[in-house]
Structure formats: C-alpha cells, structure tokens
Amino acid sequence: MTAPIIAVTDTAVANETAERELAEEFSATYRTMTDGSTTISACVDGAAVLFTNFHPITHRELAALAPRAVVIRYGVGVDNVDLDAAQRLGVRVANVPDYGSNVVADHTVLLIGTLQRRIRELSDRLRRGEHVTPAEFGSIRSLEATTVGLVGAGRIARLTAQRLQGFGCTVIASDPYVDAAELAAIGVEHVELDVLLRRSHVVSVHAPLTPATEGLLGDPELAAMRPGAILVNTSRGGLVDTGALIRALESGEVAGAALDVTDPEPLPTDSPLRHRDDVILTPHVAFYSNESMIRLQELAVAEGRRALLGEGLRSPVLA
Secondary structure, eight states: OOOOEEEESOOSSSOOHHHHHHHHHTTOEEEESTTSOSOHHHHHTTOSEEEESSSOBOHHHHHHSOTTOEEEESSSOOTTBOHHHHHHHTOEEEOOTTSSHHHHHHHHHHHHHHHHTTHHHHHHHHHTTOOOOGGGSOOOOOGGGOEEEEESOSHHHHHHHHHHHHTTOEEEEEOTTSOHHHHHTTTOEEOOHHHHHHHOSEEEEOOOOOTTTTTOBOHHHHHTSOTTOEEEEOSOGGGBOHHHHHHHHHHTSSOEEEESSOSSSSOOTTOGGGGOTTEEEOOSOTTOOHHHHHHHHHHHHHHHHHHHHTOOOSSEEEO
16 A cells, blocks of 8 residues: 655644654655745645645646545635645545633633723833823723624633623624624623624624625724724734725724734735724644644644544535
C-alpha cells in the first residue's frame, strides 16, 4: 500500500510537532508550506489529509488531492475552501468549531465594553495630558441599560449572550436558521433583522460568511441602526460592507465600531478605519489564547487521525 500524504498549507499554531507525529504514526509523507520549501501545487498533490488555515483551497487544489481526501480547517469558518468544488469532487471537509468559542465570546464582550465605556478615547486624552471631567464625558450608557443585538445565534453568539446577561444587558438575536423557542430558553428574544437593527444599542455580528451573507450589513442596514448605536464584528469581515461602514461612521449613523475582522484583511494602511477615534481594531485575534491554540491543534490532529483510520469525522462540513 502506498504511504499516505499529510500536507499543511498554513497554520495558526506555533509549531507542527503534533502534525509531524501524526505522519510518523501512519508512516506518511509529510509536506508543509510554512517553511517556504514547497509550492501549493506540490504540497497538495496526492494528499490524503490537508490541514489549512486561511490559504485559499480552490478547485485546482481540491482536484489534486487523493480520492476521498479530507481537508481540515484550523478553525470554524470554511470560507477559504470551495465547498461546491469539494462536493463535486468527493472531497470531505471538516472544521474545528469548538476550540475557542469561549475566547471569542470573551473578546466580543470586552470590545463591547471598551467601546461602550469609551475607554480608548478617555485613555488617549489622558495620555495627551488633558484633564477630563465628568461633565465632558458625554453619553455613556450603562451595560444594564443596553440592548445588544446578535446577528447570528450559533455557539459563539450564545456564549456571548450568556456573558452579556451577566452584566445585565438585554439580548436579542436574529438568525433564520434558529428556532425562537431555543433562544427563549436561554433568555434571548428572536427578532427579524430589521427589528434588531432598530432596537439595539450594540449590533454584534456572529453569522458565518457564505455567498448569501456576504455584505449582509450594507448602507441600508447601517442606516437603519438605532441612533447612537455601535457595531462589533468578531466573525468575518465580509459580512459588513467596509465602504458602507466608513460612510455610516462619517455621517454619524453609526456611533462607533469595534472590529476584529475586516474586509480586506489586513486593512490598507490608508484606510480611514485605521485613523478614527471611534473605531477599535484588533488583528483577527478573537480566537487566540494559549489554551485555545493547544486545543485547536489537538482537535485538528485528532480529526486527521480519524480520517486516516477511515472513521467518521467528528466535525464534518462535507462528509
């Protein structure tokens, strides 16, 4: 029997020790692009298991894999993989949906609090030597008086809701694929998107990026947001029309934004979003912690082991 091939295009983890050990366990050939020693075409050719992070996996790469190969995404979203092509070619796709959900929820809530409490603005003013008195603070709403609208109501959104409820926030959500009774059971009201935009002081984006959700929040949606509302996105940059967001911030239709993800990513150095005091940016790190990275690698490699053993996948996107 020909030895299987395990390939890595790119990775979010610090090293590939576990992946290399998996290859040794199965006497597999190991290829990686992370050290610059190979090209994408040479890396994926004949691979039975392909680990990938953000590298685009198109029809060309999928067609070069071994029959019934498995593509394993380090993370939740699989928008870098051409799923239609994978289905046509019989390539299986898996993700790791639960390695860092708590961390993303933590990051989301911290961004909401930082923006809502205007912490960056006040800190910057003090660093410039200004003396800021309460009379100059302007409007700062308490969290217990805040309604947060979650666009998408999956695992991360629900963990975010749980944390926000601990601060006394009212949480509502819009998701066409979730039953209202499910959300009611955790104290979250299900509403249509237009109602969510109209009622929320904070709009937090948690939907997956698909062809149907790309640009989900554009000019009309941002204009429909409650006056003084802020936008937080820790999901995928493509869910929000960047040009529309810039226009909404400039016009005052949106009072502020906290973005862990952007479109494009990274933002151009001259993007207005980089230079606005009412915008907080983090570099797509909401998922990151010491513990989540260890868990991500363990779960991804375990999925690769199941694939090589011919077992059912734990987290199939396409089986």
